Amino acid sequence: MNFILQVFRLLSGGMTLYKTKAIILRTRKFGEADRIITLFSPNCGKIKAIAKGIRKTKSKFGARLEPFSYVNLLLYKGKNLDIITQVETIDSFQKIREDLKKLSAGSVVLDLLEKVSLESESNYPLFELSLSFFEKISSSIEGLEFLLMGFEIKSLALLGYQPILTHCSFCQINLNKDKKWFSFSRGGVLCDNCAKDIDDAILLTISDFLLKLLNSNWEEISQFKAKREIVIELLKFLEDYFYYYLQLKLKSKAWWNQVLKII
Ligand SMILES: [Zn+2]
The missing domain is CATH 1.20.1440.120 (Recombination protein O, C-terminal domain)
Incomplete structure (x- = not known):
């Protein structure tokens, strides 16, 4: 594990945090207020991640996790699904x-x-x-x-x-x-x-x-x-x-x- 990852791990209480760019391929509803987002990343290939609370009106994600969007992401590595914590739009391809x-x-x-x-x-x-x-x-x-x-x-x-x-x-x-x-x-x-x-x-x-x-x-x-x-x-x-x-x-x-x- 490289130094940056170790620091992230320390800061996030044992869970691995990682950064990647990605294109959003697909999103689908999950549970009451979440969505499962399928992403295509240049360095990690396909990623399935959860955006918690995204369907609530005051979600911190706004409309940044829509298909086609090219984004910068910060995610926690999960057992089955990774968890999206931050999104920044590079190009929404509106x-x-x-x-x-x-x-x-x-x-x-x-x-x-x-x-x-x-x-x-x-x-x-x-x-x-x-x-x-x-x-x-x-x-x-x-x-x-x-x-x-x-x-x-x-x-x-x-x-x-x-x-x-x-x-x-x-x-x-x-x-x-x-x-x-x-x-x-x-x-x-x-x-x-x-x-x-x-x-x-x-x-x-x-x-x-x-x-x-x-x-x-x-x-x-x-x-x-x-x-x-x-x-x-x-x-x-x-x-x-x-x-x-x-x-x-x-x-x-x-x-x-x-x-x-x-x-
Ligand atoms: Zn021939």
């Missing part, structure tokens, strides 16, 4: 909550983070990606559907499930064609020859687009344009990919599809 389209896209990200993040396992790159995504959509509405698809493919890469898109995932030869075979079981594209021997090979027209999403920054992605059928193929592919590798089917995604009026 603009995301005020716009239906942003709220829906942002909810997919919160939902995804809750499902893929693990307690006590940090994923700093995923935290940074999420924060920069919220900053981007908070300030602009342009290209929201591409930004969300960009987040999805980039987060898959950070979780260790990046699809192979530049060369055959079986024989390794470079592939430059627009249309490529793709196999979920191989996790990548295939040349015509290898595709004959792989049972789940499907023809994909969007592998170059996926590669562009992976390699571009938010500013570039927000300027992307594509035909409706390409957008539909991308949405469908990412949904199938998440389901194949992470068994994820997100409720928030159904809402997002309705908002886009596309599927």
Whole structure:
């Protein structure tokens, strides 16, 4: 235990007090006046903590513990749930909550983070990606559907499930064609020859687009344009990919599809 923690421990009568930054993923009512808050922290991964008395009108927490908020926290380490003692807002991302389209896209990200993040396992790159995504959509509405698809493919890469898109995932030869075979079981594209021997090979027209999403920054992605059928193929592919590798089917995604009026 480091010195700071020892001091905290001494001051708090044996209970360990710790500080962390976090994004608030979800909150739910608990007991008479409390809430259980699910947080995503850069250094501690997913945290479940209790905010006591938060539903009372004069709660010291006010409205600082709402989904999307990026906060500085002081918590006691608990046996099952940690206890939030202080909150300071870094960015409330209020603009995301005020716009239906942003709220829906942002909810997919919160939902995804809750499902893929693990307690006590940090994923700093995923935290940074999420924060920069919220900053981007908070300030602009342009290209929201591409930004969300960009987040999805980039987060898959950070979780260790990046699809192979530049060369055959079986024989390794470079592939430059627009249309490529793709196999979920191989996790990548295939040349015509290898595709004959792989049972789940499907023809994909969007592998170059996926590669562009992976390699571009938010500013570039927000300027992307594509035909409706390409957008539909991308949405469908990412949904199938998440389901194949992470068994994820997100409720928030159904809402997002309705908002886009596309599927
Ligand atoms: Zn091949």
